[in-house]
Amino acid sequence: MKILIVDDFSTMRRIIKNLLRDLGFTNTAEADDGTTALPMLQSGSFDFLVTDWNMPGMTGIDLLRAVRADERLKTLPVLMVTAEAKRDQIIEAAQAGVNGYVVKPFTAQVLKEKIEKIFERVNG
Amino acid sequence: MEHKDSPQGDLESTLKQSARQLVDSLEKGNFGEAVQLIHELNKARDRGLYQEVGKLTRELHNAIVNFQIDPRVPHATEVSQITDATERLNYVVTMTENAANKTMDLVEQSAPLINELNDEAHSLSADWGRFMRREMSADGFRELAKRVEAFLARSERDSAKLSGHMNDILLAQDFQDLTGQVIKRVTQLVTEVESNLLKLVLMASSVDQIAGIEHNHELLRAEQEQQKMPSSGEGPQIHADKRDDVASNQDDVDDLLSSLGF
Numbered sequence: 449m450k451i452l453i454v455d456d457f458s459t460m461r462r463i464i465k466n467l468l469r470d471l472g473f474t475n476t477a478e479a480d481d482g483t484t485a486l487p488m489l490q491s492g493s494f495d496f497l498v499t500d501w502n503m504p505g506m507t508g509i510d511l512l513r514a515v516r517a518d519e520r521l522k523t524l525p526v527l528m529v530t531a532e533a534k535r536d537q538i539i540e541a542a543q544a545g546v547n548g549y550v551v552k553p554f555t556a557q558v559l560k561e562k563i564e565k566i567f568e569r570v571n572g
Numbered sequence: 573m574e575h576k577d578s579p580q581g582d583l584e585s586t587l588k589q590s591a592r593q594l595v596d597s598l599e600k601g602n603f604g605e606a607v608q609l610i611h612e613l614n615k616a617r618d619r620g621l622y623q624e625v626g627k628l629t630r631e632l633h634n635a636i637v638n639f640q641i642d643p644r645v646p647h648a649t650e651v652s653q654i655t656d657a658t659e660r661l662n663y664v665v666t667m668t669e670n671a672a673n674k675t676m677d678l679v680e681q682s683a684p685l686i687n688e689l690n691d692e693a694h695s696l697s698a699d700w701g702r703f704m705r706r707e708m709s710a711d712g713f714r715e716l717a718k719r720v721e722a723f724l725a726r727s728e729r730d731s732a733k734l735s736g737h738m739n740d741i742l743l744a745q746d747f748q749d750l751t752g753q754v755i756k757r758v759t760q761l762v763t764e765v766e767s768n769l770l771k772l773v774l775m776a777s778s779v780d781q782i783a784g785i786e787h788n789h790e791l792l793r794a795e796q797e798q799q800k801m802p803s804s805g806e807g808p809q810i811h812a813d814k815r816d817d818v819a820s821n822q823d824d825v826d827d828l829l830s831s832l833g834f
Binding site for chain 1: 672
């Protein structure tokens with residue numbers, strides 16, 4: 449299971465990386481915005497994408513749309529972990545095809561639940 | 573009356589007085605006098621306008637002095653309060669980032685120590701159980717005794733290390749005091765700037781009034797709304813629990829998503 453973590457703050461990437469490792473996912477890579485993440489996704493064989501929303505360059509919602517528009521990436525499970533909490537934004541992400549939405553600040557338990565739920569649905 | 577002292581008050585009373593005279597003159601058929609009155613009205617209006625513009629300029633100058641920006645040298649070596657505030661906030665970003673990294677370093681160093689202690693304790697207690705149930709040979713026991721001795725030494729050493737890490741994690745939180753002070757000062761500056769700007773807006777509005785300029789506020793607001801990129805993100809929401817258009821926690825998000833069929 450190879451996971452790409454996209455967030456413009458290195459501390460947040462590190463927190464997510466550590467939490468994922470605790471959940472048994474040790475194969476992770478990092479990117480600091482959508483512009484760097486998209487080519488990584490297109491060339492690497494990632495199984496899962498965890499992305500922030502608000503980033504310079506390319507935002508998480510645009511990255512999500514780019515992933516869904518890419519023939520080879522469109523089924524990639526995407527979890528959004530973000531401080532963006534407006535109802536309109538959550539609906540926007542859902543319509544763009546997000547698989548899970550976690551608002552910051554979050555707990556390890558919430559992250560675990562959402563990831564498990566996504567894989568249940570993907571595998572089921 | 574204070575109202576009379578203000579330029580609008582002056583202008584208003586001149587206007588009223590002259591208007592009556594104007595009507596009188598016109599009714600009497602005295603057109604020369606009427607034109608003269610209109611000319612004087614114009615002059616009064618211009619005078620008020622100049623006065624207000626003058627005041628506005630003075631206020632603007634005061635505001636610039638208050639912000640300590642040298643208008644002749646925009647990129648002066650002497651830092652303005654705004655530049656200073658920007659630097660202070662950058663300092664907060666650096667401090668908090670350093671503290672977060674330091675804390676995570678220490679946690680990452682501590683986790684394997686705890687895991688190893690836990691694994692070894694687990695394996696020792698299994699062997700200890702075999703010994704208690706007399707399922708162990710004399711050689712096996714000698715081996716176990718050595719491992720117990722090594723484990724005790726290791727526990728002592730590693731728990732001292734862990735306790736050191738805990739202390740360092742505690743100390744890494746000292747940024748809160750410093751960043752708190754910095755943020756309070758910047759907040760104070762922002763409040764000052766806001767009240768100075770408000771004064772300028774009030775002055776400018778009296779210029780507008782005398783000059784007869786009207787702004788279409790609704791149009792301006794609509795233009796600003798349009799400039800806001802809907803998908804660029806807004807960052808964390810403050811007072812999320814008091815707003816209807818914002819999810820205040822993960823349960824809210826989950827409810828919303830499930831109502832959408834997620």
